[in-house]
Amino acid sequence: MSKQAPVIAIDAMGGDHGPEVTVPAALDCLRQYPQLQLILVGQDAVLRESLAAHGRSDHPRLRIHHASEVVAMDDLPSRALRNKRDSSMRVALNLVRDGEADACVSAGNTGALMATARFVLKTIPGIDRPAIIVTLPAANGCTHILDMGANVDCSAEHLYQFAVMGYELVRAVENVDSPRVGLLNIGEEEIKGNEQVKQAARLLSSSYLNFIGYVEGDDIFTGQVDIVVTDGFVGNVALKTIEGLARLLGQALREGFQKNLYARLVGLMALPVLRGFKQRFDPRRYNGATLLGLQGIVIKSHGNADRAAFANAIRMALLEIDKAVPERIGERVATIFANGAGIHEDAPHTTRMNRA
Amino acid sequence: MSKQAPVIAIDAMGGDHGPEVTVPAALDCLRQYPQLQLILVGQDAVLRESLAAHGRSDHPRLRIHHASEVVAMDDLPSRALRNKRDSSMRVALNLVRDGEADACVSAGNTGALMATARFVLKTIPGIDRPAIIVTLPAANGCTHILDMGANVDCSAEHLYQFAVMGYELVRAVENVDSPRVGLLNIGEEEIKGNEQVKQAARLLSSSYLNFIGYVEGDDIFTGQVDIVVTDGFVGNVALKTIEGLARLLGQALREGFQKNLYARLVGLMALPVLRGFKQRFDPRRYNGATLLGLQGIVIKSHGNADRAAFANAIRMALLEIDKAVPERIGERVATIFANGAGIHEDAPHTTRMNRA
Structure with a gap:
């Protein structure tokens, strides 16, 4: 302090x-x-x-x-x-x-x-x-992702700057020496990414960052990457999609445990288990995006x-x-x-x- | 037939x-x-x-x-x-x-x-x-979304063509007269979308389609839209993100119901409830993307x-x-x-x- x-x-x-x-x-x-x-x-x-x-x-x-x-x-x-x-x-x-x-x-x-x-x-x-960086829950910890909506069209240079900012933030607040940086992309080999993403990958590869290469949407949650870099359009869509799915699943789970007397009783008994689950994925825990x-x-x-x-x-x-x-x-x-x-x-x- | x-x-x-x-x-x-x-x-x-x-x-x-x-x-x-x-x-x-x-x-x-x-x-x-179109579960039914990865960079005209194809498919297979078409975008008013998205919105507005305007990532799951149109990069990231989150949550839920004897017992009793939940969101149910x-x-x-x-x-x-x-x-x-x-x-x- x-x-x-x-x-x-x-x-x-x-x-x-x-x-x-x-x-x-x-x-x-x-x-x-x-x-x-x-x-x-x-x-x-x-x-x-x-x-x-x-x-x-x-x-x-x-x-x-x-x-x-x-x-x-x-x-x-x-x-x-x-x-x-x-x-x-x-x-x-x-x-x-x-x-x-x-x-x-x-x-x-x-x-x-x-x-x-x-x-x-x-x-x-x-x-x-x-850029705006948020924290999301992942297997064995959390993942940081930016930009979440401040910049719609980004050049390779912008993506590189986002990576540097995210890296320094995560290094500082998570106390990790060399957090893993991934560039969000899609999986089709030959059409891998648009020009900006490909160029950004070249910039990141030759930088001081611990760049692990391209990652895909599902890698946000696997714990294989610490900082996911993308432009604000893609990042914002991903974030909103996550919020939407989490809400739908939460709602369906609640409804499932309320649909009849048996389900309600089981739901009551399952409260300690569900509470642990809820706590881990509670969006309140991850509240606070940084304007970097x-x-x-x-x-x-x-x-x-x-x-x-x-x-x-x-x-x-x-x-x-x-x-x-x-x-x-x-x-x-x-x-x-x-x-x-x-x-x-x-x-x-x-x-x-x-x-x- | x-x-x-x-x-x-x-x-x-x-x-x-x-x-x-x-x-x-x-x-x-x-x-x-x-x-x-x-x-x-x-x-x-x-x-x-x-x-x-x-x-x-x-x-x-x-x-x-x-x-x-x-x-x-x-x-x-x-x-x-x-x-x-x-x-x-x-x-x-x-x-x-x-x-x-x-x-x-x-x-x-x-x-x-x-x-x-x-x-x-x-x-x-x-x-x-x-384009590739997939079906995803939503509140009260399902949502169709395209393109899921065939086209990385899309012009407004391409997005318009995707919308037409998605509309005709959904009209046919879901037996709905006039399915609602939304264009995937982000929520910031003034920086709403990049040029392609804005232009595509103009094309869609003056088309025969039932275009309801911009939708955000979370709308995929609210049941407010039948067909979500986006380019293949964004669509693929969204899809993979959804798969990743679903996998993480499923895993966490399973782990939660296995961590001690009490949790296991409750998990067994909760099986009928969890089965209904699993069935509704079972990815196998939604398997089969169409190359449109x-x-x-x-x-x-x-x-x-x-x-x-x-x-x-x-x-x-x-x-x-x-x-x-x-x-x-x-x-x-x-x-x-x-x-x-x-x-x-x-x-x-x-x-x-x-x-x-």
């Missing part, structure tokens, strides 16, 4: 449930982490009321930072960016830019969060585009996250602060893209982390 | 298990369908032995058609096409081309099957590229299909013969692409179906 106590700015108004979820989750994390400081960003009166409802009108490690506006879940990213300059999302990101917070956590609109974070924090020099490649830590919580899930997103931020993820990426990128390839014109700025 | 008795050519050597699976599955189907005639294509001696082992050295509605070679599961499509002209796969397709069979079923190498089928049967005039857009019916079985699964692929062929799927597609395409757009140079040839 860095010497300074970690400070996290929470977009307290974001997500489907707003303060109803963000405030109790924040209080849970304060209880769990005695060093943690939180800034709840949002409408002062609403947040005060919510805190009071949870019996904590004040807390020594918590403060409210007023922001008058709220980005709606269906606001267009460009409009949120242009018209809602005093939104809880924007102001929380400003706090990171200004060095008052080490990270921002938001359950708000993904597109708006990405656009605003990119505008406010800028990308790390050498990174052209930020920015000059600051930004964690995106699922919009409909509940208290426990949102707390996990805060924990993810805490871990990335502790491991100084953006600095690691920045240092690595500076060495490998030093020749000017992929250098982004955004100028670096002073953040709390840079100063630390 | 057409007046002629349906004849299906089976690539009896294809797949991970070859005759061990194809022969008993063929015999099962002959028992079930008293009109059905089957041609087992493959090495005469091997097939004779296999039939004898199943106690049927001869059957009035079954004949063996000798083919000396076998396409291996890892043969490159181009090599299979060039070098194995007497493979069971190629010869089975020849029988369809020559009007001796109404359909071909193979569990062989997908790439080789697609390349060979395209070469032997040619595409339907007006269709530029064949060819001048003939070609069904691809999963390579590791077992007897029951392979029999389902034969049933799929039977259904498409009954519904004259290629003719329906051909007629539709002739009317909508009559202006010359998307006309493919392959000349039509005489098949058993054309003559019927």
Whole structure:
């Protein structure tokens, strides 16, 4: 843990449930982490009321930072960016830019969060585009996959940058020395991939990364790969497909154990077994996607996250602060893209982390 | 059912298990369908032995058609096409081309099957590229999705052709008047899709199809859409992802019910419930992908299909013969692409179906 106590700015108004979820989750994390400081960003009166409802009108490690506006879940990213300059999302990101917070956590609109974070924090020099990385359960652990929707059309160079960012993140937060990087592709030998994927494979093969080659969709779950790299279109479709199938199977299993008295009785008896299963694959456990490649830590919580899930997103931020993820990426990128390839014109700025 | 008795050519050597699976599955189907005639294509001696082992050295509605070679599961499509002209796969397709069979079923190498089928049967005039369509379980029924890997880079026009083919197939085999067609996309409003997807949406909107607009990965399972259209790269990743997740969850569930004596006992009691669940999502039930857009019916079985699964692929062929799927597609395409757009140079040839 860095010497300074970690400070996290929470977009307290974001997500489907707003303060109803963000405030109790924040209080849970304060209880769990005695060093943690939180800034709840949002409408002062609403947040005060919510805190009071949870019996904590004040807390020594918590403060409210007023922001008058709220980005709606269906606001267009460009409009949120242009018209809602005093939104809880924007102001929380400003706090990171200004060095008052080490990270921002938001359950708000993904597109708006990405656009605003990119505008406010800028990308790390050498990174052209930020990407979204998520964690999914796999046999014997978990797999990290990016990009999950920030970039629809990606060049080979972009995929390579995603790989570098994912590698440095996983190395830091999972404490693995040399995580395995795979490039998502399809299995037909001769038509293997489109041009970008083939080119990206060449870039990855000659890089410092532990590149294990092409992987297919089912490899996400086999535990044979730690970081799966793909473009945002494919990644987003894969993620949504996973969510959809998990929901259908969960529903069918619940219905199966409810369809008659016998099934219900067995279902009751099977609860301990099913609970273990549910816990392992509980999406709340995996809540907290990282917006990688920015000059600051930004964690995106699922919009409909509940208290426990949102707390996990805060924990993810805490871990990335502790491991100084953006600095690691920045240092690595500076060495490998030093020749000017992929250098982004955004100028670096002073953040709390840079100063630390 | 057409007046002629349906004849299906089976690539009896294809797949991970070859005759061990194809022969008993063929015999099962002959028992079930008293009109059905089957041609087992493959090495005469091997097939004779296999039939004898199943106690049927001869059957009035079954004949063996000798083919000396076998396409291996890892043969490159181009090599299979060039070098194995007497493979069971190629010869089975020849029988369809020559009007001796109404359909071909193979569990062989997908790439080789697609390349060979395209070469032997040619595409339907007006269709530029064949596509692979699969059926997946969904809430209240099933969803059909294409392309699953035949075409990596697709233009808007290709996606439109896929939609037309999928629509005509589903209308025929599911007996629905106006199945709902969705275009697979991602949810971010402003970056919605790449150029091809946006253009395809415009084409679909002004077509005769029941186009319901963009759908996301999770919609595959909600029962809100009947036909999901996407390019072969995305489709293949989605399909493999689904297979991988289903396998992981199934494994975890089995492990959960085995980890101690209590869990085992409950697992035994839960068998009737779990069986219903397993049956509904049994991949064998959904075995049999159709290679759409060819001048003939070609069904691809999963390579590791077992007897029951392979029999389902034969049933799929039977259904498409009954519904004259290629003719329906051909007629539709002739009317909508009559202006010359998307006309493919392959000349039509005489098949058993054309003559019927």
